[in-house]
Amino acid sequence: MIPTEDRLPTATGAQVLSELRRIMRGQWFAAALIALVMIGAAAAGLVMPIALGRVVDAVQEGRSTSYLAVIAAAIVAATVVQAVLNGVGIVLSARVFDRLVARLRERLIERALRLPPSVIERAGTGDLLTRAGDDVYNVSDAMSSVLPTFATSVFTIAITAVGLAVIDPRFLLGFAVAVRSRCSRCGRTCGSPRPCSTRRWPSGGIVPTR
Numbered sequence: 001m002i003p004t005e006d007r008l009p010t011a012t013g014a015q016v017l018s019e020l021r022r023i024m025r026g027q028w029f030a031a032a033l034i035a036l037v038m039i040g041a042a043a044a045g046l047v048m049p050i051a052l053g054r055v056v057d058a059v060q061e062g063r064s065t066s067y068l069a070v071i072a073a074a075i076v077a078a079t080v081v082q083a084v085l086n087g088v089g090i091v092l093s094a095r096v097f098d099r100l101v102a103r104l105r106e107r108l109i110e111r112a113l114r115l116p117p118s119v120i121e122r123a124g125t126g127d128l129l130t131r132a133g134d135d136v137y138n139v140s141d142a143m144s145s146v147l148p149t150f151a152t153s154v155f156t157i158a159i160t161a162v163g164l165a166v167i168d169p170r171f172l173l174g175f176a177v178a179v180r181s182r183c184s185r186c187g188r189t190c191g192s193p194r195p196c197s198t199r200r201w202p203s204g205g206i207v208p209t210r
Contacts, residue, residue, distance in 0.1 A: 047078030
């Protein structure tokens with residue numbers, strides 16, 4: 001096993017943010033467009049519960065079937081709009097994130113070629129292969145699948161909070177308590193240690209696998 005002091009260094013949080021700003025050059029407009037599309041999809045997804053509430057009110061008030069038909073049409077339209085916007089958001093996200101991952105991979109190769117041979121010999125080529133292989137793959141997977149889902153969830157929560165605040169600020173207080181409790185539980189779950197196995201590259205590098 002390679003000593004810790006001989007392994008390749010890991011970037012700090014400040015370095016990660018700096019690198020993110022660098023690879024995001026020229027992509028901020030596309031990122032803003034993706035955010036708008038996801039906000040629209042989240043807003044369309046909230047039409048369903050609102051419309052169902054209107055249906056209950058209409059039945060209690062004895063409204064005509066034509067009124068219910070309008071609500072049903074609104075539900076169908078909102079569902080279609082949400083599906084279309086989700087699809088557009090996924091496509092746009094994939095294009096932008098693929099560019100970012102390609103830039104990150106090019107940057108990694110560029111920096112790796114500048115490393116002194118003595119540094120690679122001490123760290124082992126397995127460590128370098130891990131950075132260029134598994135680490136880049138994990139970043140790519142997170143960008144293409146995790147980030148869009150997470151962003152949609154955040155936008156949905158934000159729009160729901162605004163709607164509750166408009167109806168009654170007390171609803172917003174209860175909603176905030178529920179979200180805070182859920183986030184705390186998720187934080188404990190994600191922060192808990194999980195079993196991890198390792199596989200060894202031929203050169204002696206250790207690659208964690210879950």
